[in-house]
Amino acid sequence: MQVRVLVRLKPGVLDPQGRAVHHALEGLGFAGVEDVRIGRLIELDLAEGTDEATIRQMCEKLLANTVIESFTIETSGRGAG
Amino acid sequence: MAFRAAVVTFPGSNCDRDMASALEAVSGTPALRVWHADASLPDRLDLIALPGGFSYGDYLRSGAMAATSPIMRAVVEAAERGVPVLGVCNGFQVLTEARLLPGALLRNAGQRFVCRTVALTIENADSLFTAGYRQGETIRIPVAHHDGNYYADAATLDRLEGEGRVAFRYAEGCNGSARDIAGVLSENGRVLGMMPHPERAVEDAAHPAMGEADGRRLFESILARLAVA
Numbered sequence: 281m282q283v284r285v286l287v288r289l290k291p292g293v294l295d296p297q298g299r300a301v302h303h304a305l306e307g308l309g310f311a312g313v314e315d316v317r318i319g320r321l322i323e324l325d326l327a328e329g330t331d332e333a334t335i336r337q338m339c340e341k342l343l344a345n346t347v348i349e350s351f352t353i354e355t356s357g358r359g360a361g
Numbered sequence: 362m363a364f365r366a367a368v369v370t371f372p373g374s375n376c377d378r379d380m381a382s383a384l385e386a387v388s389g390t391p392a393l394r395v396w397h398a399d400a401s402l403p404d405r406l407d408l409i410a411l412p413g414g415f416s417y418g419d420y421l422r423s424g425a426m427a428a429t430s431p432i433m434r435a436v437v438e439a440a441e442r443g444v445p446v447l448g449v450c451n452g453f454q455v456l457t458e459a460r461l462l463p464g465a466l467l468r469n470a471g472q473r474f475v476c477r478t479v480a481l482t483i484e485n486a487d488s489l490f491t492a493g494y495r496q497g498e499t500i501r502i503p504v505a506h507h508d509g510n511y512y513a514d515a516a517t518l519d520r521l522e523g524e525g526r527v528a529f530r531y532a533e534g535c536n537g538s539a540r541d542i543a544g545v546l547s548e549n550g551r552v553l554g555m556m557p558h559p560e561r562a563v564e565d566a567a568h569p570a571m572g573e574a575d576g577r578r579l580f581e582s583i584l585a586r587l588a589v590a
Contacts, residue, residue, distance in 0.1 A: 293512060294537065296472045342429060345422055345458065347465040348512055 281326045283335060284354040287344045288319035364388040364584060366408040369436065371397040371427045376413035376450065376560065383560035384410065387580035397430040407587050408445045409436055411452030413505070413558060423466060423508040424454030433459050445489055445583065446552045450506055453544075453554030462545055462554045463521070464513030469506070470537020476505040480532035481543055481557060485525045488546055489586050490553045493578035499532050500575035502557035509556040511538035511545070521545055528553055 289295050295317050302316035322343055326335070335353050344351040366384045370377040381392040392410070393403050402409065417426035427433065433455070440446050440461050448456040456462045469475055478501050486496040494500065513521070518539055521527050529544035536556070544555030559576030 294467065294470060294510070296468050296470055296510075296537075300472050342421070342425065345425065345465055347457070347463075348467065 283324040285322040367393040371416035374414035380412040411448040413450030424458040427455045428458035448554040456554040467510040474507045493582035509536040511542045
């Protein structure tokens, strides 16, 4: 079962990397870049039927630091919804 | 009675020897050394020190992997029993990831690794770790970090300030930390996390640019307070 966890900095948390990339895109001549925020994609291959509550625990205990980050869980295939 | 301090080494720690050396220089007793895979700590400890470095290569987030290591379960348990814990630099990051201290350390606001001696203001001179300083005094301690930008939500910052849990503030721009916070104390005052490196400032060097001794009083504070207790 393939699970993708997207970890993002919470709104309002300064993202210096995003800001630097934003600046670099403008330096390359791309106009109209309003904002850039950098997050992390974590791909998990889990046993079929792993429930969403367990995946949430993985996120809360390790994959994301909920003080500064939020996460979303995307599952494909049967099992967690 | 001899001072019993333990220094934890994680894979990627690089200030563990400096910490052990500083503790020995100040206390006269060699520090005990503990490895990340150890499941338990030596008994009757007066202090647990989590050193600086790049534990587990800063994988995932600085301090995140170390916070899950076997020794950290023992450190959390010891902290809950009131054993003093000092986390410096990466050690501070580990303490926030282990939820022994509130907040988190983000990438420096300027994106750059900051490596220099900075001025700090003593915000609370009444803690186990800071009693040897004067309230409001400015001291100079080196920093060397990439992820030292302290973040917590406004309510948490207000609470930390209201409860006297901000031990140190940067007296000059450093890394973008919320309210210039450089070091924070736990609710019971027995856990301190700080980005600056007091263990690198325990003796006057031959050349002023090489270092100062302002960090020494932090270790002396712990020894003095424990001797009285």
